[in-house]
Amino acid sequence: MRGNVTDGPVLKPVRKERVSRQVFDQLKEQIVKGQWPAGTKLPSENELAKQLNVSRVSVRSALQMLAALGLLETRHGEGTYVRELSGDLYLNALFPLLALSKTNIFDVLEYRRVMDPGAVVLATERAEAEDLAELERIYHRMEVDKENYKAFAHADLEFHLCIAKATKNPIFIKVNTIIRDILNASMEGIVRALGIRDGLHYHRQILQALQDRDPSRAERLMREHVDRTIQRLREEGGEKVGGEA
Amino acid sequence: MRGNVTDGPVLKPVRKERVSRQVFDQLKEQIVKGQWPAGTKLPSENELAKQLNVSRVSVRSALQMLAALGLLETRHGEGTYVRELSGDLYLNALFPLLALSKTNIFDVLEYRRVMDPGAVVLATERAEAEDLAELERIYHRMEVDKENYKAFAHADLEFHLCIAKATKNPIFIKVNTIIRDILNASMEGIVRALGIRDGLHYHRQILQALQDRDPSRAERLMREHVDRTIQRLREEGGEKVGGEA
DNA sequence: CATGGATAGTTGTATGATAACTCACATGTT
DNA sequence: AACATGTGAGTTATCATACAACTATCCATG
Known part of the structure; x- marks a missing residue:
């Protein structure tokens, strides 16, 4: 027609x-x-x-x-x-990108391995009294919640986030917040697989280094901490921990 | 009492x-x-x-x-x-509307200072032939666009993003993508303030280190590169660079 | 078979009321 | 005068209910 x-x-x-x-x-x-x-x-x-x-x-x-x-x-x-x-506003866009894609735990840890040692160095310079107090509070909660894996895992993530906050850099804070949210789901499984000994040990030492304002020691400890987590998780066969999907 | x-x-x-x-x-x-x-x-x-x-x-x-x-x-x-x-970011509606303040730019660069040296180390291990080819392409574009600050700035950011891509780690890639978008508005001003000499110099050296698969040299150069950018920007007084809105 | 319309299910908007919270001011006590 | 306490106005958070607007599906009608 x-x-x-x-x-x-x-x-x-x-x-x-x-x-x-x-x-x-x-x-x-x-x-x-x-x-x-x-x-x-x-x-x-x-x-x-x-x-x-x-x-x-x-x-x-x-x-x-x-x-x-x-x-x-x-x-x-x-x-x-x-x-x-501020710039961290745009990082909100990062959240769905990571949340909706099946992010590999090892990818996250590899990222942590780079960022957290850097963050802790800045934190040793800039942490204020209240930051250190908060870190101590979180650490004590970890000691108390030794048996409760879920609570322990949560505190573990908070500890790392608190260090990011102590850098006073909004980008570190924002990205770490997002990572915490993403990791929250699988963290309990990681703790269950690796136990709590390493976590308690390193977190206490790192806290001490922060209180002593010793950047190089804090950096070394943090790198060791993440490294060891990755290594032990590899040995355990990390396929199981992430998988609740 | x-x-x-x-x-x-x-x-x-x-x-x-x-x-x-x-x-x-x-x-x-x-x-x-x-x-x-x-x-x-x-x-x-x-x-x-x-x-x-x-x-x-x-x-x-x-x-x-x-x-x-x-x-x-x-x-x-x-x-x-x-x-x-869907890969692209929907938050982009807000992107062009924000001019970063001076402090924001330094926050971003401080983050870069930690992330990029770590990324380039991973990249030396994992970069494939096409990654290196892409980096060379970008570097040559920088040489060509010496006079065009806008194009040069764009290529500069692409260079860093390409290194992130070579890590094959989606977190590095996505964070760097967003940072590129954040800096895109202000980057031209930065280049205009600092000139192109440093950029060309370091990018060429870093590319060489990547081709030689020399992680420690690549790391050192990248750290130097970002450090020098921050330092020179501080000297220039970075108030001017942010403003287009 | 194609058209159009009725229908049920869903999200969007409106209205009014109440709960929970914060701040500032007044009040009373010492 | 100084401090603690109560009181009230203003604001956000939640609730319940109703209706409007939209979508997909089914079904009768030609």
Whole structure:
């Protein structure tokens, strides 16, 4: 048939943008364009809903997405604030890439083997009293939870994350946070396979080196620690530990 | 006063985790552990609310956050699905809109200072012929684009990413990919500030070390390279480099 | 067989109410 | 005056319910 209407692609699909999405975009604009610099307290949800002429549900929806992306921070009973725009924000994109792909445990440990010794060196220079106190708290929790593999594994990951935090470098912190989240699933199996002796030993020594502000010793210990973990896991046959999928 | 209660920090703050956060964590676990592989259709919001014994609002809150992070995709009137991992980053909507501050750039470079020497060591062991060929291609492009700062900066970042690729470790690759995107905006300014001599010099030497399969030399050169970049940038006063937004 | 429409299931939005939390101010006690 | 305590307003978090908007499927009708 000639002149069929399907020939010409004239009609475009109508614009049907969700309300929450529109709110999201508007708020994002304000932040990114710098109208609302870091630290700004946003109008209350009720206020925003009134100004935008939408329900509070839609406002909350947009706010929560922005908070998930790291642009906003909501404080219960206090308000919603604009966060500092920094490089670690983009690292959020790393999370799904690692979470959704079947990441090999040895790949993660190999990465740790490079990053954690470097991190601990920076930590010996920059750790504040509260960082060291936190590390001690975590270490003691590991001693207490000797029998509870799940709790022990969790504390182990927290220990490494805490060292990253002590570097005061948001990139170290963010990446380590993501790695902790990913590893959380398999860490219990690793602890169960390797036992707790090595972990306790090295963590205590590393903590000591941090307290003594001895970077080279801390670095050496951390490298040994990760190396030994990798080596022993290889011997055990690491196929079993990761596999709950 | 003796026996003051404030002496002993015995009482710990009670656990007060938000409902939506708990839902978020549970759903995240399912995805990360692989219980719900990509493409899986989640139970309906009502169903989840009933199973978890929370309101639909809390479920939606968690789902929307996961969707914002890119782990889920909600289709109006159809359902919610675990997202297929599609290489490219969806967070890119925000990328061009942010100019990094001076501190951010140094944070990134500090991270590089640890990561890249470690990566290049692995690369000397694992780089295949095509990796080395690619590196040579990139290096030659740098020589050609001596005058074009933008192209030169781009090639510089590609060089580092290519080394990461040669490690065959997906974590190195993905982190380096994101860092490349972060630096892309500011890199031209950096090159303009520091010139191209150092870059060409070190990249050529590192390439040579890789071809010779000399890990310790490659590591030393890479560390020197990043160190020198940081140092010279400090001297220049890096305030200027970030600004295009 | 093709068309169109009814239908059930799902996500999106609206409304109103209540709980939980934070801060600042007022109040009372020493 | 100094400190502890209570009280209230403002804000976010959660709940329950209803309805709107959208999608896929099935089915009757021509």
